[in-house]
Amino acid sequence: LREKMSDQESYVEELTDKSDDYSRWYTEVILKAELADYAPVRGCMVIRPYGYTLWENMQRLLDARIKATGHVNAYFPLLIPESFLAREAEHVAGFAPEVAWVTQGGSERLEERLAVRPTSEAIIGMMYSKWIHSWRDLPVLINQWCNVMRWEKVTRLFLRTTEFLWQEGHTVHRTDEEAQEETLKMLGVYSAFLREDLAVPVIPGQKTEAEKFKGAERTYSIEAMMGDGRALQAGTSHHLGQHFAKVFNITFQDMDGERKHAWQTSWGVSTRLIGAVIMVHGDDSGLILPPRVAPIQVAVIPIWRKEHEREEVADFVARVQRALGGSVRLKVDWDDEHTPGWKFNEWELRGVPLRMEVGPRDVKNNQVVLVRRDNRAKEMVPFDNIQARTTELLEEVQSDLFKRAQAFLESRTRHVDSYEEFKRELEGEQRGFLLAHWCNDPACEARIKEETRATIRCIPLEGEAEEGACVLCGGVSGSRVVFGRSY
Amino acid sequence: LREKMSDQESYVEELTDKSDDYSRWYTEVILKAELADYAPVRGCMVIRPYGYTLWENMQRLLDARIKATGHVNAYFPLLIPESFLAREAEHVAGFAPEVAWVTQGGSERLEERLAVRPTSEAIIGMMYSKWIHSWRDLPVLINQWCNVMRWEKVTRLFLRTTEFLWQEGHTVHRTDEEAQEETLKMLGVYSAFLREDLAVPVIPGQKTEAEKFKGAERTYSIEAMMGDGRALQAGTSHHLGQHFAKVFNITFQDMDGERKHAWQTSWGVSTRLIGAVIMVHGDDSGLILPPRVAPIQVAVIPIWRKEHEREEVADFVARVQRALGGSVRLKVDWDDEHTPGWKFNEWELRGVPLRMEVGPRDVKNNQVVLVRRDNRAKEMVPFDNIQARTTELLEEVQSDLFKRAQAFLESRTRHVDSYEEFKRELEGEQRGFLLAHWCNDPACEARIKEETRATIRCIPLEGEAEEGACVLCGGVSGSRVVFGRSY
Numbered sequence: 015l016r017e018k019m020s021d022q023e024s025y026v027e028e029l030t031d032k033s034d035d036y037s038r039w040y041t042e043v044i045l046k047a048e049l050a051d052y053a054p055v056r057g058c059m060v061i062r063p064y065g066y067t068l069w070e071n072m073q074r075l076l077d078a079r080i081k082a083t084g085h086v087n088a089y090f091p092l093l094i095p096e097s098f099l100a101r102e103a104e105h106v107a108g109f110a111p112e113v114a115w116v117t118q119g120g121s122e123r124l125e126e127r128l129a130v131r132p133t134s135e136a137i138i139g140m141m142y143s144k145w146i147h148s149w150r151d152l153p154v155l156i157n158q159w160c161n162v163m164r165w166e167k168v169t170r171l172f173l174r175t176t177e178f179l180w181q182e183g184h185t186v187h188r189t190d191e192e193a194q195e196e197t198l199k200m201l202g203v204y205s206a207f208l209r210e211d212l213a214v215p216v217i218p219g220q221k222t223e224a225e226k227f228k229g230a231e232r233t234y235s236i237e238a239m240m241g242d243g244r245a246l247q248a249g250t251s252h253h254l255g256q257h258f259a260k261v262f263n264i265t266f267q268d269m270d271g272e273r274k275h276a277w278q279t280s281w282g283v284s285t286r287l288i289g290a291v292i293m294v295h296g297d298d299s300g301l302i303l304p305p306r307v308a309p310i311q312v313a314v315i316p317i318w319r320k321e322h323e324r325e326e327v328a329d330f331v332a333r334v335q336r337a338l339g340g341s342v343r344l345k346v347d348w349d350d351e352h353t354p355g356w357k358f359n360e361w362e363l364r365g366v367p368l369r370m371e372v373g374p375r376d377v378k379n380n381q382v383v384l385v386r387r388d389n390r391a392k393e394m395v396p397f398d399n400i401q402a403r404t405t406e407l408l409e410e411v412q413s414d415l416f417k418r419a420q421a422f423l424e425s426r427t428r429h430v431d432s433y434e435e436f437k438r439e440l441e442g443e444q445r446g447f448l449l450a451h452w453c454n455d456p457a458c459e460a461r462i463k464e465e466t467r468a469t470i471r472c473i474p475l476e477g478e479a480e481e482g483a484c485v486l487c488g489g490v491s492g493s494r495v496v497f498g499r500s501y
Numbered sequence: 502l503r504e505k506m507s508d509q510e511s512y513v514e515e516l517t518d519k520s521d522d523y524s525r526w527y528t529e530v531i532l533k534a535e536l537a538d539y540a541p542v543r544g545c546m547v548i549r550p551y552g553y554t555l556w557e558n559m560q561r562l563l564d565a566r567i568k569a570t571g572h573v574n575a576y577f578p579l580l581i582p583e584s585f586l587a588r589e590a591e592h593v594a595g596f597a598p599e600v601a602w603v604t605q606g607g608s609e610r611l612e613e614r615l616a617v618r619p620t621s622e623a624i625i626g627m628m629y630s631k632w633i634h635s636w637r638d639l640p641v642l643i644n645q646w647c648n649v650m651r652w653e654k655v656t657r658l659f660l661r662t663t664e665f666l667w668q669e670g671h672t673v674h675r676t677d678e679e680a681q682e683e684t685l686k687m688l689g690v691y692s693a694f695l696r697e698d699l700a701v702p703v704i705p706g707q708k709t710e711a712e713k714f715k716g717a718e719r720t721y722s723i724e725a726m727m728g729d730g731r732a733l734q735a736g737t738s739h740h741l742g743q744h745f746a747k748v749f750n751i752t753f754q755d756m757d758g759e760r761k762h763a764w765q766t767s768w769g770v771s772t773r774l775i776g777a778v779i780m781v782h783g784d785d786s787g788l789i790l791p792p793r794v795a796p797i798q799v800a801v802i803p804i805w806r807k808e809h810e811r812e813e814v815a816d817f818v819a820r821v822q823r824a825l826g827g828s829v830r831l832k833v834d835w836d837d838e839h840t841p842g843w844k845f846n847e848w849e850l851r852g853v854p855l856r857m858e859v860g861p862r863d864v865k866n867n868q869v870v871l872v873r874r875d876n877r878a879k880e881m882v883p884f885d886n887i888q889a890r891t892t893e894l895l896e897e898v899q900s901d902l903f904k905r906a907q908a909f910l911e912s913r914t915r916h917v918d919s920y921e922e923f924k925r926e927l928e929g930e931q932r933g934f935l936l937a938h939w940c941n942d943p944a945c946e947a948r949i950k951e952e953t954r955a956t957i958r959c960i961p962l963e964g965e966a967e968e969g970a971c972v973l974c975g976g977v978s979g980s981r982v983v984f985g986r987s988y
Contacts, residue, residue, distance in 0.1 A: 051628065054582065092664050121598060
């Protein structure tokens, strides 16, 4: 799996400390762990095999969750005629500034510009108007995995790239209520996926009018906290109302015989989630990957000096592999160019959750040494117990990563009740989320953003109602909202 | 899985007969079985859920074969700067006429046009030159699943669309021999995938100079025969030589310390294979899908008149589902808008390999009726035998589909030894492949193509050497080649 690399014995030590320069640490980890590389096209990246395998594992688990809730996959065209994109006024205003346009096909100059899809509501809406006739055709529950493109000015590997990979669900319903239920159901699917599979705690909530998707009636998101306390919008789910149904004429004959406009939702997560996994779990030694999605779950480092030792160790490792069967994703590093110590560092950099050391003494004692990546806890495991203990440890790492991230999120989330405190917290060492009251006025939201660069990440769904006064203007507020600076 | 449809009781009967109008039959089957639909963008299609699930099943099986031979997946950018594409002279000459060009990003006019990838040798070559330094970095065995775009003048659903989905493998090797071995290995992977998973017989062979990939040293392909006797190039594998290595400067320090240009291969199959499955197996009633890739393997049609019968049947069907467990992909059609007879037709149209009928009498006799889609053979199966017999029948259908297609291919492949006979066979009722001698002269190949529209599909790898005289000029030939008209 690992692409072979040239002899660069010293690269591990060169990693910048997280606390010295978080942003540089982030980029270095990605490049050195070979998750991705810069492409020679503005703002684009190459997802290298190690990063892509991580994405495949994430995709497989999320796809299963999407299918388990009754959705099916399909594929819609990459190119969208400009006139389609233009039909929904807010939508085109929101996306036009960041569209890449195809204007030429072969030697022919196109009469109408074609957008490389920034999102697919328009083209899918057009097809739905063709396919949907009766209430019996509803609901339509379709998802698509694809690439999309947004001509971003400032880009950062995985977090904001000109092209990225994602899934976008597009559903059609008979009633407003059904569409609302679907919107929240998918937000729940995303929350569970991040929490259980990526070990990333999230705050699910509703976006304000200012922050919602252009063309949606209501937008919900899950917000995660990165290792520097900044927020990452990790997934969104939109209740589209009848906005697209009206402009694309998606109508159906209802049970009562009347022709009505349908209700729609759309929802998506992207390769940005790889950025979240890196930033939520990584440390000064590099990546720490949650076992459920790690391309390699156990890195086996054989240790030998003499040839006969190598043979003994190889036999033993083969026995271990048979004992483990197909139950774990395992890589045995037989490379003979590097020392075991170098390999320890390398697989730590790459975030492999467990290291298994096997040397001549271990062979003699019929055991292996297992070392956890997250806390470096080390233990001897007798041969007969390897299968059970490995599985157990992978589960423990998965659950401890979540607990640690959850504790971090909680420790960096504070209730603030004055604008002074609000600004002070944002400038402090322990930056994070601020739970503050807001009066619902977009003007207050805009002024806070302008003055502090903090935005309302969401109005949490899971919090409790609490009366209070807007942190800026003192106006009436029914509950606290989550403020934070975001990626 | 099936998208619900409006009440269109009569659509099944409307299907055109294959023998009346093959091309119309093909398009109708695709639209009526809801595999795909026309998109509102020139030459593009929408792959609908039923078609996409078929593609997902194909993808999963082929991906496993690609990984089992040591390859890993990655993702490279959609857009390729024009100057990159232009570096390999033959390559750009071959692809430039069919490239879609991005010339505008947001409000900014681009200084250099960007090609929507028609294939990725250029962009990948550039990245490889950055990643590869030493013989220790080799081989690089990377594959990518993605969308590509070629601005085709004449399009046809699945077979030739402006945008299509495919996988493209791109490998780098230390020696010419290793690259040649890889090229043929992947051709073998494709042959096995088509024969074993898609039940499609193929002729693996080498392309002539005129027909090879623009930029390759040698191209190999697998050629399949469609139901109308025409050839479909179903997959290609290219030995790229050092063409791209030289223009992108992909070099490595070899074991002997010298810096050398690397050797490369590329290989791909696309959603065109869905077209092959349709045309190789389908009949006048619609699709016939090979069980290994069919989205639904068994369509269960419950039959009842009175409500108490419905309940009995439902209980029995639930028992059958438990007995089958997760071993087959099964759909129970409880739709109460349509008659069982209509459903039989509908699931036949959609090519489901087995139909299971369950009525009150079957419940009483503790049995089901199983009907094969391919030959309509019908049998009663006692409850205790359902699991075993269903699995067995699915395997039989899979293997019989291959045998039938193989027999058809053989019956439509003829040895011809004169140009008169050659032309007569091409105009006959039983059109197919012609095995004829060819002198290796591109001029003869071109004249035959011009006069008969037949091309050399390949120089077969599996045939035996046989001396003979070129079917056109009488010149010396060392073996027969495969001629045919192609899609």
